[in-house]
Amino acid sequence: MSTQPTLAARVMGRFSRSEVEAVADAEQAALRSDRFRLEREGDWKRLEAIVTRVEQGRLRRISDDDLLALPALYRNVASSLAIARETSLDRATITWLEGLVQRAWFIVYGPRASLGNWLRRFLGGGWGASVRALGIDILIALATMIAGTVVGWLLVTHNPDWYYSLVGAGDERVPGASRAVLEKVIHGNQGQDGMAIFAAALFSNNAQVSILAYALGFAFGVPSLLLLVHNTASLGALLWLYHGQGLLFDLVGWLFVHGTTELFAILLAGASGIHIGRAMAFPGDLPVLEAAARAGRRTAQVMAGVVIMLICAGLLEGFARQLVDATVPRLIIGSFMLVFWIGYFFAWRRNRAEVIG
């Protein structure tokens, strides 16, 4: 304890008067455990001051000395607590120390990759790694979406009434509509105003749907599958409608611009939901809760990415589709986006081990 006076002196300089007065001279205490406490109280209070400032987000007001000392102070106080538990019966001090160590522990072992840091790591490989970690669930989701589209098509082929329950009867695009009506939606919108609003609204809506597909995964993934089927069945029905008027190619172009991005995002959201559901249904050696937690953390990154993809999709849908009014260029844009996403997720790999943990 030879360093104590200098430490105490350093502490004195940092605190307001009332806090300084609180540290009484250790010699005054009658009990050995109180002397133990008073000798170390300077360190404890210093840690508390640092922790409080970090909690208040005033990081800039913490000196470099303090930041460097934080881990050491934390271990110091933690060991004080361990000793106090064995030698002291001062309930108030022990409870306070427990609270302090806990607060410091949250900071020393907290999520201290800042949001910016996290984003950099996320874009620089973490996103792709988390997508690849989904593994077979992507294929399951893809198969479900294809099956959903086929089912939608087949249902409407057998009975056109299905169209109304799959797509809804909201607008003029219904079975029996003329070619001109159908074509109007696909081409000739470039003069339209309000594209940006359209894009923003689309993004907001799509993002909520994919968050839903993800979050429903905890019910063993079944709702995620149902949601995927439902969404793609209406796609199948729409394809059938345009096929009837020989406009299938144009419709595909119209959908392709943003669809490669948007459907990819929904695919990933659904796959994440299935991933969680599968982890809960077949947890392996882990307890169910822990398996769910691990799957949840792994897929949360994918979902953050899904939101980014949906922003891209919204922009493509709102601007690119309206401004590019021919099917072939639309197909080119859409294909480019598809190749880009696949390349980004599956071909471009970096520091993989660091990211998945």
Added chain:
Amino acid sequence: MAISLPFRQRREAGRRPLDHEERRRRTIVTPEGLRLSVTIASRGARAAALLIDLFLIGLAMMVTTLALLFIARGVGLQLDGKPEGVGGHAVQALVIVWIIAMFVFRNAWFLYFELGARGATPGKRITGIRVAARAQEDGVGRLTTEAVIARNLVRDIELFMPVVFIGGAISAGGDTEMAGWAGALWFLIFVLFPLTNRDALRCGDVIAGTWVVEAQRRKLEQALSLGEAGGGRSAATGAQYVFGEAELSVYGEYELQVLERVLRDDRPEALAEVAETICRKIGWNAGRGDERAFLEAYYTQLRARLERGMRFGRRKADKFTD
């Protein structure tokens, strides 16, 4: 009531007076091997925190909307008119800002605050709770950014789905009553979910591997054995209180801590009552008016005795153990 009761009839009153709080206590082991106890936040505190947050979010949305309307009016725009030319673009820009702001408030409010150093939204701060990583079998991990994202994405369906149900039914002209019931049922399932497990986890906590615990913020209290009182002499009367082995051996750690609480609370009636109880027990007659000094002296000497025992590995939990 809780202060003096344990001195008389503890066995009958139940071993632990704060039983319900005890049940919410969990132990986590830090990487240093130190055992820390955390208290699971009560479900009431969490509900209150959520309501406060929802209120604040609603307020923020409303203020933003009004501010944007004000700006729109300020630059002389007609919102109901056909958007054309420069004015039209300005309106469009404002509408986009509005849509994005609503999305951000709804989805990023919890995310932003829970990623901060305090791990708590304003509502949680007010109710004194925070988000933390759940203790797993192999110790406790750190609260990761992914975990916070996951728990808040799931919040979206727990809370906002019923609204979507009902809103969807209204816009489609469907059966709103049916949708209302479905929404209510949905809401009930998720609201009641925390009641089904010991740790009060909601679905988002399950998926993210988190739990919500009480955030402790205490002040360090004064050491009790300082100065005159620690030496056993009364500053008021000058009397010297010295207790013998027989008088100190009647009480254990439990009673010591109750006595500590009485001394720290410093309420005259409680002091007098406890002093009287102790005097009766050890056969003393301390007289009135000097209870605090008497109790401080007794506390210090009892604690010295018990701590000495601790150092030798002998602990006396309460007055019933030998």
